[in-house]
Amino acid sequence: MAINHSVVQVRVEGGILWVGGEAYPLRNISHVGQRILQVDKGAAWRRFLIRVLISLVVGGVLVPFFDTAGLVVLLAVLALLTWKLISVITRPDLYGLVINTSGTQRDAVWSTAWSEVDYLVNEVAKAIGRPDVAQLIYNVEHAVQGDLIQQYGAGSVGKQQHSGSGNNTVGR
Numbered sequence: 270m271a272i273n274h275s276v277v278q279v280r281v282e283g284g285i286l287w288v289g290g291e292a293y294p295l296r297n298i299s300h301v302g303q304r305i306l307q308v309d310k311g312a313a314w315r316r317f318l319i320r321v322l323i324s325l326v327v328g329g330v331l332v333p334f335f336d337t338a339g340l341v342v343l344l345a346v347l348a349l350l351t352w353k354l355i356s357v358i359t360r361p362d363l364y365g366l367v368i369n370t371s372g373t374q375r376d377a378v379w380s381t382a383w384s385e386v387d388y389l390v391n392e393v394a395k396a397i398g399r400p401d402v403a404q405l406i407y408n409v410e411h412a413v414q415g416d417l418i419q420q421y422g423a424g425s426v427g428k429q430q431h432s433g434s435g436n437n438t439v440g441r
Contacts, residue, residue: 272360272413274411277378278409279377279378286393288377289378293368297371298368298397299372301366301369301394303367305362307362313354313358314358324343324350325343361381364383365380368393378412379412379413381411385411386409
């Protein structure tokens with residue numbers, strides 16, 4: 270699964286931080302920081318190995334009955350599992366600009382480039398110190414869109430869709 274990059278404009282003018290179409294008054298921002306999302310490669314390898322073992326056991330039982338067709342199906346399943354593993358472990362890390370306003374934490378923008386988010390954190394922190402003077406226009410070239418699925422304990426909190434700017438919207 271390829272990452273879909275888009276461009277999100279971040280600007281500071283008139284005491285307001287604009288991330289795409291979202292506005293954050295600089296005087297209301299209490300914290301600015303970063304978040305990183307990384308693929309759990311160990312879990313991906315464990316799932317892969319378990320699925321391969323199950324496929325080999327099931328294939329070992331079915332191949333004698335279906336001869337060549339069974340072997341072709343087994344090889345196709347193993348190829349599919351390998352492709353899935355590669356697509357998971359090659360996903361890049363995602364870096365998010367996190368803004369706290371009035372006690373609410375919001376993920377303002379996500380990028381695959383750490384340098385973009387790091388630059389924004391520094392510039393927004395400077396702008397908070399001088400909200401009436403600060404001016405900034407920056408295009409986040411590697412902004413990403415996608416879904417964030419969070420799970421705490423045994424229950425799921427739902428699927429969150431993200432457009433690249435603004436906060437996540439939760440759907441069930």
